[in-house]
Amino acid sequence: MADRIDPADVGADVLEFLTERHLATLTTHTPAGELQVTPVGFTYEPERTLARVITWASSYKARHVRDSPGGQVAICQVDGGRWLTLYGTAHLRDSADAIEQGVTRYAARYRQPKERDDRVVIEVSVDRIIGRA
Numbered sequence: 001m002a003d004r005i006d007p008a009d010v011g012a013d014v015l016e017f018l019t020e021r022h023l024a025t026l027t028t029h030t031p032a033g034e035l036q037v038t039p040v041g042f043t044y045e046p047e048r049t050l051a052r053v054i055t056w057a058s059s060y061k062a063r064h065v066r067d068s069p070g071g072q073v074a075i076c077q078v079d080g081g082r083w084l085t086l087y088g089t090a091h092l093r094d095s096a097d098a099i100e101q102g103v104t105r106y107a108a109r110y111r112q113p114k115e116r117d118d119r120v121v122i123e124v125s126v127d128r129i130i131g132r133a
Contacts, residue, residue, distance in 0.1 A: 005129040007049040017133040024077040028064035043105035051124040084131035088124040
């Protein structure tokens with residue numbers, strides 16, 4: 001059975017897993033109500049219970065979030081028997097500050113991303129985490 005984890009108090013093992021370099025999937029809803037799952041890199045800020053995914057404005061994931069602000073999404077990270085799913089509401093951000101935060105945190109976890117003029121950030125206010133780390 002999966003563990004329920006407090007998004008504001010994830011504990012050392014979960015926090016370590018959320019900072020290791022692993023890809024994940026982001027699940028959004030299409031305008032037709034279908035699920036769309038796409039691979040992503042993401043970061044997590046436990047103090048704000050906020051996950052971030054950087055992307056470009058015309059991507060499907062960005063459009064799905066833009067067209068359903070505050071819609072529910074899921075981010076799932078797996079590494080062998082360790083896995084976490086973060087659930088929450090998503091908003092698309094295009095302010096310079098939001099993009100800088102997203103890129104800086106992404107670079108710290110993964111690598112410096114390529115420059116893009118159309119960069120946006122999907123911010124997920126995480127309200128539930130389940131899994132095992």
